[in-house]
Amino acid sequence: MTATVFRRSFQRHHTARETRLRPKGYRTWIRTSMIDWSAAGASLSDPGYEIPLGLAVLAISPVDGTSDIQLSCEVIWQKEDKIGLKLLGPVSH
Numbered sequence: 001m002t003a004t005v006f007r008r009s010f011q012r013h014h015t016a017r018e019t020r021l022r023p024k025g026y027r028t029w030i031r032t033s034m035i036d037w038s039a040a041g042a043s044l045s046d047p048g049y050e051i052p053l054g055l056a057v058l059a060i061s062p063v064d065g066t067s068d069i070q071l072s073c074e075v076i077w078q079k080e081d082k083i084g085l086k087l088l089g090p091v092s093h
Contacts, residue, residue, distance in 0.1 A: 014035070019060050041076075041085050041087050051078050052075065056073050057072060057091055072090070
């Protein structure tokens with residue numbers, strides 16, 4: 001019997017949305033911009049300095065002017081001019 005290999009494929013959506021990132025242990029937000037996103041993660045523009053890998057909160061500015069959307073995430077990589085996030089779900093209060 002042959003095993004079936006399932007591959008997850010998440011379509012990337014390009015965007016230019018203002019975002020803020022707050023790594024775990026930080027008190028202040030780091031301003032950045034979302035470059036693209038999928039159901040699994042997002043790419044942000046690099047703010048110009050080192051961001052620690054690990055858990056963080058991402059605040060996304062909505063297009064309709066209501067309050068920010070906040071998501072739990074994990075910073076999984078940073079190179080050149082981008083930061084890679086794995087989205088984990090809504091922030092629990």
